[in-house]
Amino acid sequence: MLELRLVQGSLLKKVLESVKDLVNDANFDCSATGFSLQAMDSSHVALVALLLRSEGFEHYRCDRNISMGMNLGNMAKMLKCAGNDDIITIKADDGSDTVTFMFESPTQDKIADFEMKLMDIDSEHLGIPEAEYHAIVRMPSAEFCRICKDLSSIGDTVVISVTKEGVKFSTRGDIGTANIVCRQNTTVDKPEEATVIEMNEPVSLTFALRYLNSFTKASPLSNTVTISLSSELPVVVEYKIAEMGYVRFYLAPKIEEDEEETKP
Amino acid sequence: MGIKGLMKLLADNAPSGMKEQKFESYFGRKIAIDASMSIYQFLIVVGRSGTEMLTNEAGETTSHLVGMFSRTIRLLEAGIKPVYVFDGKPPDLKKQELAKRYSRREDATDDLAKATEAGNKEDIEKFSKRTVKVTPQHNDDCKKLLRLMGVPAVEAPSEAEAQCAALCKAEKAYFPLPSHALGIIIDKYQMRKSSYTCQVYAVASEDMDSLTFGAPKFLRHLMDPSSKKIPVMEFDISKVLEELELDMDQFIDLCILCGCDYCDSIRGIGPQTALKLVRQHGSMESILENINKERYQIPDEWPYKEARRLFKEPLVVTDDEQAELKWAAPDEEGLINFLVKENGFNIDRVTKAIEKIKTAKNKSSQGRLESFFKPVSTSAPVKRKETAQTTEKGAANKKSKAGGGKKKK
Numbered sequence: 001m002l003e004l005r006l007v008q009g010s011l012l013k014k015v016l017e018s019v020k021d022l023v024n025d026a027n028f029d030c031s032a033t034g035f036s037l038q039a040m041d042s043s044h045v046a047l048v049a050l051l052l053r054s055e056g057f058e059h060y061r062c063d064r065n066i067s068m069g070m071n072l073g074n075m076a077k078m079l080k081c082a083g084n085d086d087i088i089t090i091k092a093d094d095g096s097d098t099v100t101f102m103f104e105s106p107t108q109d110k111i112a113d114f115e116m117k118l119m120d121i122d123s124e125h126l127g128i129p130e131a132e133y134h135a136i137v138r139m140p141s142a143e144f145c146r147i148c149k150d151l152s153s154i155g156d157t158v159v160i161s162v163t164k165e166g167v168k169f170s171t172r173g174d175i176g177t178a179n180i181v182c183r184q185n186t187t188v189d190k191p192e193e194a195t196v197i198e199m200n201e202p203v204s205l206t207f208a209l210r211y212l213n214s215f216t217k218a219s220p221l222s223n224t225v226t227i228s229l230s231s232e233l234p235v236v237v238e239y240k241i242a243e244m245g246y247v248r249f250y251l252a253p254k255i256e257e258d259e260e261e262t263k264p
Numbered sequence: 265m266g267i268k269g270l271m272k273l274l275a276d277n278a279p280s281g282m283k284e285q286k287f288e289s290y291f292g293r294k295i296a297i298d299a300s301m302s303i304y305q306f307l308i309v310v311g312r313s314g315t316e317m318l319t320n321e322a323g324e325t326t327s328h329l330v331g332m333f334s335r336t337i338r339l340l341e342a343g344i345k346p347v348y349v350f351d352g353k354p355p356d357l358k359k360q361e362l363a364k365r366y367s368r369r370e371d372a373t374d375d376l377a378k379a380t381e382a383g384n385k386e387d388i389e390k391f392s393k394r395t396v397k398v399t400p401q402h403n404d405d406c407k408k409l410l411r412l413m414g415v416p417a418v419e420a421p422s423e424a425e426a427q428c429a430a431l432c433k434a435e436k437a438y439f440p441l442p443s444h445a446l447g448i449i450i451d452k453y454q455m456r457k458s459s460y461t462c463q464v465y466a467v468a469s470e471d472m473d474s475l476t477f478g479a480p481k482f483l484r485h486l487m488d489p490s491s492k493k494i495p496v497m498e499f500d501i502s503k504v505l506e507e508l509e510l511d512m513d514q515f516i517d518l519c520i521l522c523g524c525d526y527c528d529s530i531r532g533i534g535p536q537t538a539l540k541l542v543r544q545h546g547s548m549e550s551i552l553e554n555i556n557k558e559r560y561q562i563p564d565e566w567p568y569k570e571a572r573r574l575f576k577e578p579l580v581v582t583d584d585e586q587a588e589l590k591w592a593a594p595d596e597e598g599l600i601n602f603l604v605k606e607n608g609f610n611i612d613r614v615t616k617a618i619e620k621i622k623t624a625k626n627k628s629s630q631g632r633l634e635s636f637f638k639p640v641s642t643s644a645p646v647k648r649k650e651t652a653q654t655t656e657k658g659a660a661n662k663k664s665k666a667g668g669g670k671k672k673k
Contacts, residue, residue: 043632
């Protein structure tokens with residue numbers, strides 16, 4: 001028996017909107033501690049890890065660990081039917097091959113039940129080691145979103161480099177080049193508008209903008225985004241979900257091959 | 265060719281060891297391809313109508329070049345890094361099988377002559393396909409083409425499949441590779457730069473004996489034309505063994521019983537019986553002791569031990585003898601000289617193709633997550649319907665046979 005009641009139903013709607021374009025099908029894992037998901041995109045370049053801790057739910061009942069395979073596109077379709085102020089309850093019976101989403105309007109005068117078929121999904125669970133990152137950048141999520149969008153109109157890949165001066169995003173395409181530098185800036189009125197750079201070592205990595213653009217769909221979830229970089233490791237782009245958990249995106253870097261290899 | 269009936273046997277008895285995969289999902293992977301098998305396929309399929317083949321001005325066949333060129337570009341465009349492995353000298357045990365193939369080809373040549381006389385179009389096509397033979401000239405042409413395209417080609421000392429498997433087995437050695445790792449040497453610089461570039465992920469062939477040679481991952485239909493829209497079938501030997509409840513030695517015995525290229529099978533024993541016998545008795549020796557000799561006649565000279573050794577310890581190039589695998593930029597001038605001037609290819613097509621190879625090179629630099637994070641558990645952690653699934657085993661089997669999706673309807 002599973003019953004999860006989320007007062008701020010719009011959160012779940014936003015979560016789904018942020019991951020559904022990256023991943024088609026995924027297993028949601030429910031345990032006593034929380035509701036989580038780990039899934040890779042079909043090309044195994046990017047990975048999304050979602051955690052909604054049990055404390056964030058108004059009511060959380062999960063008798064035994066279960067894994068529910070869902071088509072995220074279909075799930076998003078159903079959640080779109082929920083109003084932004086609605087309370088969403090996720091329900092599943094033991095051994096059932098469906099899951100029910102219940103939407104209650106805040107005034108309790110409308111209750112909707114949507115039942116969705118589950119799927120069996122073979123998925124590989126990757127072990128992600130806790131790593132010390134060379135550089136961690138925290139910046140307004142809207143700013144990061146804008147940068148990725150702007151750069152993708154010029155080129156396909158972005159070089160993100162962190163130095164003492166700040167974080168630099170640069171790209172190059174057929175029509176020319178673009179460089180955007182964000183300096184550390186903590187003297188702002190609101191803490192969420194700050195750009196904070198913690199750097200142990202300078203790093204410079206190349207990524208496909210297509211994926212970063214897809215990650216920024218999670219911007220509505222949080223005002224700030226944290227980008228953690230280490231050379232030779234995937235970048236982590238994290239959006240915190242207030243008092244509940246996070247959506248983290250991992251993206252494998254592009255690796256420039258040896259100069260001598262590219263020569264005939 | 266390969267192991268008789270193994271494909272069906274695995275589909276029935278080890279469905280979870282095989283998965284349908286999208287062609288695109290292999291980007292960034294290194295894949296060892298059995299070149300001789302591919303060339304053979306190209307000669308049969310590419311640009312054929314009746315007995316007519318694609319030829320250059322001198323009248324030499326070019327089907328293999330057309331096929332090799334376009335399929336390799338397709339692989340490169342998908343970000344796959346192919347390594348072609350060519351057959352060397354066949355093992356002595358295979359001579360019998362080769363002689364059979366030779367005589368079949370002779371028969372086909374006779375049939376073809378008759379069919380041509382009778383003017384039966386279908387028969388002409390059927391028999392002319394059967395007369396196809398891969399000559400050393402074909403192999404050399406393809407090697408030259410690959411070199412110009414910047415794609416590595418490896419010459420196997422003996423069977424290509426065995427060499428492919430050896431390249432792929434090196435993948436098992438976790439990074440950093442110990443110095444005795446099979447097949448590939450990497451210099452330290454490259455190792456530091458990109459850990460993942462040193463691993464051959466899978467073997468692509470149509471011959472099922474790649475599995476018997478111990479390829480950890482084996483792909484079928486990778487080289488099929490895209491127009492056919494056949495998904496790639498990926499076999500995972502460890503899952504196959506798990507589900508068959510056999511170890512690798514027993515699996516090799518099973519394949520020998522099914523019928524391989526190296527010795528005859530026993531009359532009356534097919535794949536199903538073979539599986540039953542191996543499961544029951546555990547090894548070939550014990551099967552031979554316990555089997556009903558009246559019912560099953562074991563051939564007088566049955567070199568199963570030698571065949572077993574060929575599968576277990578095939579002649580392959582290992583270690584330092586093996587040159588580093590490199591994917592280089594294409595030699596444009598060389599390609600145009602070879603394909604356009606010598607073999608009558610259309611110059612526009614070749615220049616366009618070269619452009620494709622160049623753009624594809626950029627794409628292949630994208631890393632995969634598995635190069636950084638290792639899988640911890642492969643199957644779904646907790647089954648929702650554990651009890652229901654065990655009781656409905658038959659139904660579950662059927663479902664998974666239908667494909668990887670297994671959607672609940």
